[in-house]
Amino acid sequence: MSYQENIYKVTKAIPKGRVTTYGAIADFLALGSARMVGWALNNCHTFGDVPAHRVVNRKGELTGRLQFPTPTIMQERLEAEGIKVIKHKVVEFEDRFWHPSEDLKQKNFGA
DNA sequence: ACCGTGACGTGTC
DNA sequence: TGACACGCCACGG
Incomplete structure (x- = not known):
């Protein structure tokens, strides 16, 4: 079980219509660096379907958009999920923000 | 083994 | 508020 797979699990657990940040994932998994999350997501295509579009930076900006096809x-x-994006930023980001600890505890994650 | 690079984040100026 | 520097960790050259 590599740390990358954990990152993908968390990413897949992001509720539809919500977004989270690289830092939130790194914090939840105690990775010590948000860069690792970005790096892992950059290679997520080799691990199957990962909703990487729901992960943005701390300002709610779609900094990873250039890495998609x-x-x-x-x-x-x-x-398509109801999240408005203007100027490459999530509208009402703070309201759309989702932290792993908010939901994964009820999904029996990592048990 | 050393150095540069990157879908990041926080602290300063 | 915006730009910059620095810390962070994994990976490739």
Whole structure:
């Protein structure tokens, strides 16, 4: 079980219509560095389907959009879930924000 | 083994 | 508030 798989598990656990941050995932998994989350998500295509579009930086900006097959995929998928994106930023980000500890405890994660 | 790089975050200026 | 520097950790050259 690599730490990357944990990152993917958390990412897959993000509720539809909500978003979280690299830092929140790193904090929940005690990785010590949010960069690891970005790095792992950059290679997520090799691990199957991961809703990486729901992970943004601490300001709610879609900083990872350029890593998708096309730069518009991330925004399109978010908007398809009801999340408004303006100027590459999630609208009402603080209200859309979801922290792993908010929900994973009831999903028996890591047990 | 050393150095640079990166889908990040926090602290300063 | 915005720009910059620095710390962070894994990976490739």
